[in-house]
Each structure stands twice: as C-alpha cells, then as structure tokens.
Amino acid sequence: MKAIRWHPPSFDIRVEEIPAPKIEHPDDAIVKVSLAALCGSDLHIYRGHGGPGITAVHTCGHEFIGHVVELGSNYGVDSAKGRPELYATLKVGDKVVSPFTVNCGECGVCRLGYTCRCPSGLLFGSPALEGGQAQYVRVPKAGATLFNLNDPHSWSSSLPAELKATALAGIADSSLLMLADILPTGVFAALQALNHPKVLPALTGRPFPTSFFPGEASAAMVAEDRTLTFAIIGLGPVGLCAAVSLLDMLASKELPFQIIAIDPVEDRRAKAMAIYNKIDTAGKGKGTFETCDIEQAKKRCVGCSAVLEVVGNTSAISLAYDLVRNFGAITSVGVHGQPPVPFTGSQLYAKNVSFDFGRCPARAMFPLAFDLLVKRQDVFGEVGGPDSLVDRIVSPDEAPEMYRAFEKNQVGKVVFKMN
Ligand SMILES: [Zn+2]
Ligand SMILES: [Zn+2]
Numbered sequence: 561m562k563a564i565r566w567h568p569p570s571f572d573i574r575v576e577e578i579p580a581p582k583i584e585h586p587d588d589a590i591v592k593v594s595l596a597a598l599c600g601s602d603l604h605i606y607r608g609h610g611g612p613g614i615t616a617v618h619t620c621g622h623e624f625i626g627h628v629v630e631l632g633s634n635y636g637v638d639s640a641k642g643r644p645e646l647y648a649t650l651k652v653g654d655k656v657v658s659p660f661t662v663n664c665g666e667c668g669v670c671r672l673g674y675t676c677r678c679p680s681g682l683l684f685g686s687p688a689l690e691g692g693q694a695q696y697v698r699v700p701k702a703g704a705t706l707f708n709l710n711d712p713h714s715w716s717s718s719l720p721a722e723l724k725a726t727a728l729a730g731i732a733d734s735s736l737l738m739l740a741d742i743l744p745t746g747v748f749a750a751l752q753a754l755n756h757p758k759v760l761p762a763l764t765g766r767p768f769p770t771s772f773f774p775g776e777a778s779a780a781m782v783a784e785d786r787t788l789t790f791a792i793i794g795l796g797p798v799g800l801c802a803a804v805s806l807l808d809m810l811a812s813k814e815l816p817f818q819i820i821a822i823d824p825v826e827d828r829r830a831k832a833m834a835i836y837n838k839i840d841t842a843g844k845g846k847g848t849f850e851t852c853d854i855e856q857a858k859k860r861c862v863g864c865s866a867v868l869e870v871v872g873n874t875s876a877i878s879l880a881y882d883l884v885r886n887f888g889a890i891t892s893v894g895v896h897g898q899p900p901v902p903f904t905g906s907q908l909y910a911k912n913v914s915f916d917f918g919r920c921p922a923r924a925m926f927p928l929a930f931d932l933l934v935k936r937q938d939v940f941g942e943v944g945g946p947d948s949l950v951d952r953i954v955s956p957d958e959a960p961e962m963y964r965a966f967e968k969n970q971v972g973k974v975v976f977k978m979n
Contacts, residue, residue, distance in 0.1 A: 570971050584700075816846050864884060892915065
C-alpha cells in the first residue's frame with residue numbers, strides 16, 4: 561500500500577510502498593482510509609522535535625476516516641457482551657472515524673472520560689503505532705476507539721435522533737474528518753476555559769469565593785466585572801475550531817464577552833475574521849470578536865479572564881502568561897516539546913494563575929464536537945474558500961510539498977485522498 565512516512569532526523573517525508581497492516585490482536589480492526597489530514601501536531605515530529613524516543617521511521621498521521629475491511633476475532637461474538645458497544649455491533653463495511661488516540665474503554669481512566677490518558681492508549685502516527693496517512697491502518701482496541709458513522713445511535717448527542725441521522729447523511733467526509741482531532745480539541749480548549757473555577761465570579765456575578773455556592777448576583781459588581789475576556793493564541797485549524805466553539809458556548813449561554821484572536825500571520829487572521837463574519841447574528845451572541853497580531857495583543861488585551869493557547873511553543877505560552885489577568889486561567893492544548901516551560905514558581909505565585917495543560921480526550925469530546933459540526937456546517941462544510949476550514953484535498957504524492965508548505969504557514973488544513 562501507499563503510505564506517507566517520516567524519516568529521521570527531520571524534514572524528510574517520503575511516499576512509500578509498504579506492506580498493508582494485518583490483524584495482530586483479536587480487538588484490532590483494519591480500516592481502509594479514504595481521507596487523512598495533516599495536523600499542526602504532525603509538525604513537531606516533522607521538525608525533529610518529537611522527543612528522544614522518536615527516532616524510528618514510521619507512517620505519519622492521526623486524523624483519518626474510512627471503512628472497516630477486517631475485524632479481529634473478538635467482534636460479533638458472545639464474549640463481546642458487556643464490553644464497549646462496537647465489539648458487538650461493528651461490521652466490515654461500516655464507515656468509521658477514529659479519535660487520534662486509541663483507548664480501551666474498560667479501565668477507570670476511560671470510565672472517568674479521560675480517554676486520551678488510558679494506560680492502554682497509543683497515538684497514531686508515532687513509532688508506537690503506525691499512522692493513518694496510508695491506504696490502510698490498523699486500529700487497536702477498535703471496539704472502544706472508533707465511531708461507527710453508519711450507526712449514529714452508538715454515541716450520545718443533544719440532537720434529536722432523526723436530525724442526527726439526517727444531518728450525518730448531509731456532511732462531507734472532509735468535514736467529518738475534523739472529528740478525529742481538531743474539532744474535539746477546539747471544543748476541549750473552549751470548554752475548559754469557560755468552565756474554569758477562576759472564571760466563575762464573572763459568570764455567576766458573585767465574587768470569589770461565594771461564586772462556588774448558590775446565591776444571588778452581587779449588586780456591587782458592575783457590567784465590566786462580568787464581561788468575560790478571552791484571548792486565543794494561534795489561529796491555525798485548531799485555534800479556529802476553538803474560536804467557533806467558544807463563540808457557540810458564549811452565545812448559547814447569552815453571556816457578555818470579548819474574544820481577541822491572535823496570530824502573527826495575516827492570512828490566518830483574515831481567515832478567522834472571514835469565518836466569524838459567516839456566522840449568523842444568533843451565533844455571534846452578546847459579544848465582540850477581533851483579531852490582532854502579537855504586538856497589538858500585548859497592548860490590547862492585558863487582563864484576560866482566560867487564555868486559550870493553541871500553538872505549543874515557549875513564546876506562545878509566555879504571551880499567554882502576559883495576557884492573562886491575576887486569578888486568570890490558561891488552557892493550553894498546544895503540544896509542548898522539549899524546552900522547559902518559561903516560568904518560575906514566583907511568577908506563577910505573583911499572578912495566582914491556573915494552567916490546564918494537555919492532550920484532548922477526543923473520544924470523550926466527540927459527542928459535543930459532532931453536535932457543533934452539525935450546527936456550524938456554514939463554517940465546517942466547505943473546502944477551499946477564504947472562510948472554510950479545510951484548505952485543500954490533494955493526492956498523497958503531494959505530501960512532501962504539503963508538509964513543507966504547512967510548516968511555513970503557506971497552506972491551511974490539508975487533506976490527503978488516500979483511496
Ligand atoms: Zn491532529
Ligand atoms: Zn482505558
């Protein structure tokens with residue numbers, strides 16, 4: 561089969577013919593990949609910043625959609641009862657999308673919803689597990705990992721069952737592919753920021769610590785105290801998903817807010833604003849949305865209630881620290897590589913700042929992301945426009961050039977047509 565492969569030490573992507581994967585464990589499924597996406601976090605390994613363990617040649621990619629072509633012997637048998645649902649119901653031919661990490665669905669970590677940190681978890685597109693930028697991919701623990709798009713009853717949703725099925729039929733695969741990582745991760749960043757305990761005084765109108773308890777809003781708090789200010793640092797595909805998600809949450813809760821979306825690249829700022837302009841009045845809620853570069857941000861938005869950091873490098877996280885208010889929260893979903901975090905304990909103490917770091921539990925976030933995908937097809941449905949999230953769909957043969965261009969911010973979200 562054809563596969564997009566990373567070679568050490570860095571900046572070396574090759575399109576190669578390799579053997580197709582086989583079932584290695586009874587819980588495995590083999591998926592024939594129709595579309596696979598290139599992601600900002602693929603760039604960490606591409607640049608050679610994957611860490612000391614990342615030295616082996618491997619197939620890239622952790623975002624893919626396709627069809628099941630083979631199942632291990634644990635599917636459709638009596639012993640599947642009591643296990644995650646898809647062990648009993650998944651069939652060859654079903655269309656599936658996979659979260660970017662494998663999880664078992666049967667341990668305490670998974671039961672709490674922290675699926676990205678399952679002890680049996682593996683990241684696609686790493687030396688530990690071959691990636692999805694290939695014509696076929698092996699999915700371990702597939703009965704707990706995959707989503708069966710042929711059976712929308714198999715995941716929860718706030719949408720009525722009929723609407724769910726109808727909506728699903730109308731959504732392009734290139735749009736459904738966003739459910740593998742970038743949309744759940746964007747929703748995760750927004751959800752963590754808006755639900756952070758540090759945001760509660762503005763949200764409830766009750767000062768700390770009465771904000772933790774039921775009661776009336778304080779008459780002493782003025783409108784300015786209750787206006788939530790969010791900065792989003794990084795307007796790549798995940799940053800755009802975070803912005804759309806945050807807007808949706810704020811609009812549906814009818815909260816007053818300001819969102820300041822920050823990126824040094826003018827094209828990315830223009831896309832963020834084009835996407836915002838595409839959203840209808842109801843979706844914009846009771847707040848404002850503006851974009852700015854880093855210097856403007858430093859002048860404009862010191863004192864944010866919360867900062868969403870979606871880049872994953874030391875300058876982005878330093879900027880987040882500068883922008884957040886005392887008693888503010890930073891939620892960081894960027895992949896931070898080797899350099900240490902650029903703060904001292906006394907800096908953190910001096911601002912009473914809270915940090916949420918880490919990987920999105922994409923499987924747990926999938927239902928919320930799916931509902932947003934359905935609701936915001938105006939943003940997520942199209943390909944190639946100035947206001948669409950997916951920039952282009954290309955042949956895998958273009959992978960070396962697309963990696964190069966994506967790394968240089970010359971293209972947006974790229975999708976490879978693998979079959
Ligand atoms: Zn990704
Ligand atoms: Zn688990």
